[in-house]
Amino acid sequence: MMQIEVNHLVKEYKRKRDPGTLLKALGSMFRPDYEIFRAVDDINLGIEKGEAVGYVGPNGSGKSTTIKMLSGVLTPTAGTIKIDGLEPRKNRMKINKRTGVVFGNRSVLWWDVPVMESYRVLQKLYEIPEKTFRDNLEEFIDLLDMERIIQVPERQLSLGQKMKCNIAAAFLHNPEIVYLDEPTIGLDSESKLKIRRFIQKMNEDRHTTFIVTSHDFQDIESLCQRIILINHGKIVIDDKIGAVRKNFTKKKQITFDLADNPWSKGKEFAIPDVRVLDVGETNLVLEYDVEKTDSMEIMNYVSASSDIQDVSINGQDIESIIREIVKKDNQGEV
Amino acid sequence: MKKFYYLMRMAFMTKFAYIKAFWFNIFGTAVSILIYYFLWKYVFRTREELNGFTAAQMTTYVIISRVLSSQFSGGIDREFSEWVYKGNIVVELLRPVPLLYNLFGKRIGEFLFFLLFKGIPISILATLILGGTGPAGAGQLLLFGMSVLVSIVILFWIEVTVGLIGFFTLNVWGLTFTKSALLSILSGGVVPLFLFPDEVAQVLNYMPFAGMVSVPASIYLGKYDWNQAVQFIGLQIIWAILLGLGVLAFYRFAIKKVVVQGG
Numbered sequence: 001m002m003q004i005e006v007n008h009l010v011k012e013y014k015r016k017r018d019p020g021t022l023l024k025a026l027g028s029m030f031r032p033d034y035e036i037f038r039a040v041d042d043i044n045l046g047i048e049k050g051e052a053v054g055y056v057g058p059n060g061s062g063k064s065t066t067i068k069m070l071s072g073v074l075t076p077t078a079g080t081i082k083i084d085g086l087e088p089r090k091n092r093m094k095i096n097k098r099t100g101v102v103f104g105n106r107s108v109l110w111w112d113v114p115v116m117e118s119y120r121v122l123q124k125l126y127e128i129p130e131k132t133f134r135d136n137l138e139e140f141i142d143l144l145d146m147e148r149i150i151q152v153p154e155r156q157l158s159l160g161q162k163m164k165c166n167i168a169a170a171f172l173h174n175p176e177i178v179y180l181d182e183p184t185i186g187l188d189s190e191s192k193l194k195i196r197r198f199i200q201k202m203n204e205d206r207h208t209t210f211i212v213t214s215h216d217f218q219d220i221e222s223l224c225q226r227i228i229l230i231n232h233g234k235i236v237i238d239d240k241i242g243a244v245r246k247n248f249t250k251k252k253q254i255t256f257d258l259a260d261n262p263w264s265k266g267k268e269f270a271i272p273d274v275r276v277l278d279v280g281e282t283n284l285v286l287e288y289d290v291e292k293t294d295s296m297e298i299m300n301y302v303s304a305s306s307d308i309q310d311v312s313i314n315g316q317d318i319e320s321i322i323r324e325i326v327k328k329d330n331q332g333e334v
Numbered sequence: 335m336k337k338f339y340y341l342m343r344m345a346f347m348t349k350f351a352y353i354k355a356f357w358f359n360i361f362g363t364a365v366s367i368l369i370y371y372f373l374w375k376y377v378f379r380t381r382e383e384l385n386g387f388t389a390a391q392m393t394t395y396v397i398i399s400r401v402l403s404s405q406f407s408g409g410i411d412r413e414f415s416e417w418v419y420k421g422n423i424v425v426e427l428l429r430p431v432p433l434l435y436n437l438f439g440k441r442i443g444e445f446l447f448f449l450l451f452k453g454i455p456i457s458i459l460a461t462l463i464l465g466g467t468g469p470a471g472a473g474q475l476l477l478f479g480m481s482v483l484v485s486i487v488i489l490f491w492i493e494v495t496v497g498l499i500g501f502f503t504l505n506v507w508g509l510t511f512t513k514s515a516l517l518s519i520l521s522g523g524v525v526p527l528f529l530f531p532d533e534v535a536q537v538l539n540y541m542p543f544a545g546m547v548s549v550p551a552s553i554y555l556g557k558y559d560w561n562q563a564v565q566f567i568g569l570q571i572i573w574a575i576l577l578g579l580g581v582l583a584f585y586r587f588a589i590k591k592v593v594v595q596g597g
Binding site: 072073 | 347
């Protein structure tokens with residue numbers, strides 16, 4: 001049995017229609033004009049225990065709405081969700097005890113008191129045994145380097161420190177599932193790295209299931225094995241990251257460092273389907289489609305007319321792959 | 335119970351973090367006591383008593399009513415509605431205790447803070463300085479305490495309702511303001527209920543609002559005999575239960591419609 005099972009999930013919002021003119025706005029105070037907006041449109045998915053899933057999509061694609069339904073905060077308009085066989089909406093307290101959440105833009109801690117006091121309250125609320133609490137705390141303080149910050153009230157912490165404290169808070173009760181919503185938003189690279197390492201460790205050591213939404217694709221690439229892409233409330237891709245890369249990487253970039261560049265002097269690039277992205281005194285950047293053109297062909301062609309000093313070939317990163325898929329999906333091609 | 339204690343403690347500590355702001359709050363209440371004190375002093379210049387109240391009793395009524403009704407503008411409704419319109423409600427809904435339990439713990443914590451840092455010291459000081467009367471007796475003092483306790487439960491339900499309306503209006507500033515103004519008047523916090531027209535006063539006496547100021551103050555001053563006092567407290571308890579049931583039903587309905595704003 002899958003740990004998380006979602007079938008034909010739909011969420012519709014009633015949204016006030018923009019009245020347009022001020023006069024109509026006055027009228028809509030009494031008789032608002034609503035339109036139905038489908039934020040999540042017939043989603044099906046299954047997630048196994050211990051999986052780390054990247055849930056990605058452009059802004060407003062329905063990511064957060066899905067997570068809120070999974071955690072039982074929002075009621076689905078239609079469809080079913082089962083978490084360990086339980087329906088989150090009806091078993092909220094039970095599910096809450098087994099899940100952890102991290103929101104990049106919100107805090108689960110109490111703002112005015114030392115972080116440690118917040119942890120103490122969480123310990124009582126989640127009924128964490130003293131030993132587990134101590135062991136976890138010790139490990140997390142060590143991993144996230146929080147020694148000096150847990151006696152400080154949250155409001156006096158920097159964004160990165162707050163995030164660390166919140167991530168540790170989400171794991172104190174040994175949750176089985178953790179939702180991470182933009183966990184590294186606004187953080188510097190050092191903090192990002194620490195947080196990613198921490199999450200990886202939790203996934204490896206404790207087989208915690210993760211669902212990560214992030215616009216930082218390094219988060220997704222370093223944390224997740226599987227990627228689910230959602231656009232306009234519909235799942236576009238649900239596959240292993242490696243497979244997505246293989247299936248959708250069609251374009252590669254090749255950069256030459258040349259001693260003498262005849263193409264900068266008006267020479268025509270003679271291979272069809274190769275796009276010249278940049279051309280300068282000594283450099284040449286080309287983009288080509290791997291299905292149509294072979295890289296060796298380009299190398300041979302370039303070396304025939306010029307002296308190659310250096311060359312590098314880059315595949316697309318996952319971010320630009322996703323961007324292209326979304327673009328195509330918006331045009332109705334996928 | 336342990337959970338409740340820790341939630342209460344957290345509210346207490348949070349309040350304590352703002353102790354400097356709280357001094358101003360106390361100052362405000364002290365000033366309002368003084369204003370009402372001088373107002374009534376003027377009234378009692380030409381008479382010995384008013385509707386059975388002596389000047390000293392009226393002073394005590396002013397102190398108790400000002401202190402108790404200073405709670406109306408605080409409470410959890412503002413924070414609750416802030417959770418709603420800033421979207422933080424999602425964090426609170428994901429806690430392993432029911433939202434109302436969490437809120438009630440917070441409310442009681444704030445009440446204890448109020449009692450310790452404002453209610454008790456201000457009442458004693460003001461009574462000594464302005465020359466009010468003490469409680470009519472030890473029994474009355476006990477019943478007074480009970481009445482205040484029950485009134486916090488009623489106040490809590492009202493605050494939750496105001497916060498819940500925030501689910502729909504997405505903002506409750508106007509509503510919280512209306513709430514504190516209405517409660518002050520209907521509870522007898524501004525003027526004693528006997529100053530209202532007889533019919534109105536009769537109705538107000540039996541409304542849940544009276545339990546927040548008028549009933550406890552009258553019990554304290556010995557205006558009700560033992561039987562009456564117990565009956566009024568019983569009525570308050572019935573109101574607390576009825577309101578609780580109503581608010582719970584409204585809560586269940588509203589929570590289904592939660593629209594979490596932002597991200």
